Amino acid sequence: MSGAIPHSEISPGAHSVRPLGMTADYARQLLDSLGDAQTPLPEAEFLHPAVTWARSGLMSLTGRSRAEMCPAPIAACADGALLALQSLAPHNPELACLHGSRLLSERAAFMRLSRQGRIAAGGSCRLLDTADGQVAVNLARDEDWAMLPAWLESETLSGEAGEWEALAKVLATRQTQETVERARQLGLPVAASQWPQSGGQWFSITMRGIPRIRRAVPLVLDLSTLWAGPLCGHLLQMLGARVIKVESASRPDAARRGNEDFFDLLNAGKTAVSLDLETETGRAQLLQLIRQADIVIESARPRGLQQMGIVAEDLVRECAGLTWISITGYGRDEDAGLQVAFGDDAGVAAGLSALMLEVTGEAMFVGDAIADPLTGLHAALAAWHSFTHGGGRLISVPLRDVAMHCASFDLPDSRQALKQRHADWTQCIQPDDIQPPVRRVATAQAEPFGADTQNILTEFGLLDA
């Protein structure tokens, strides 16, 4: 309990509503939403949410010149999500060593990222002013820059990468809603900064199949890429799952081109299979693997998989006991399913930047791709809960919805009360509470791309599929 502030010594002010035990409250709310209200929470040290924030490493990643306090208990919610997962797998030694809130800044520790105000720590996403508000625009690829002339129908934009100033000028004359709508149609990750809405769910079960428990520990097929989905698979691995990472031969997990040590951390111990999904054979092999899996994790837009003949709804209906985790930006509905999101812009869509603007007067990002690690934690909880209840569920876990569920948790009901909370929470942390992002060390290197393909195809009898 070194350096922790005992509950009784914290006087957070009249406007803050029950900050004590917010981690436990959030864990309880997650379990309630899964229909598991009776599960006891494990013993844990409960810190003030402001102290949890300070220790999470997120202060290095939020603000401009000065580190900022987020008035939403994002770090406490991450601890709460992990606590809920621990309650479903009590006495798991690996899980017991983790702090959910520290996972939020982990990538930044590997990549040595730091806060840049209205530029995201990772650098590719920026908050830009429109005529009537702000939008987060995430342009990580040259192909995305090439879309700008079509997106904004402007001849002052050339489509060359890096023309942020020209983009800012054009956007300043445009209306937010229309701008975001056109970006959605083009598949550009653009989000309006808006106030978080309370009362929404962090997941939805969009299809139910027949429950059945086939194995004591699950076989997980991880088709996901980047951070949220791989983190989910990594956490399930700690719970004993066997995880097979399946990559498309033509589109490997792009995180392989990113920080290697971080990739190793999330993917060490996963079996690596590559399938040529442009061929009938490759698709048939993937379908056969899915039929034998207990949990599928994927982070594709629904249409992408459907156009390959891989229809989550059909597979959950057909395969008793299958849990399918669908990680998207905004959900699986027809329109929402089109919309691309990454962790930074989804955090803005969830309302985090609007909260920061309200309490600091400045537009800024919160954390590094914050919706990704939050979603990975929540998705692991949904997956494990479903598996232990027999599966048979298609579970949609959208980045924006998870981040908004955290951003709106215990949100004060007036802007004045929010500002008061920000002031109180800023005051209640001590300088030595503030910690930088910390990296865990990978237990091993991740398997090279496709290294285990032949072994897995042999094991599952799919060489002639």
Added chain:
Amino acid sequence: MSKVALKAGARLKSAVSDVQVMAIKIPAGEYEITCGGVPMVGASDEAPAGASMDAGDSGETLMGKRYVDEGETVEFLCTKAGAGSLALDGKPLDVKQAKQLPSSD
């Protein structure tokens, strides 16, 4: 049917099916864009009555796919799926490879 000048961002619809596209990249000049062999019209224009698809065109234009010419100088995004293949000045447009994800987000 005369050719039309198009700008990036322009929307077109098929005269013979549900297909709608948006121009993503298009060099200056005039083009004839067809779907199912019949010239496409502006998204807010009235489709000419009585037009019918080429009997030999059994193709389909898929939602969300990018369509490019051989040199990838011209690019359209399908915003509404439907029957009929796309062509530019009589040459068929093909589906472009999906974008690679960025290495970090």
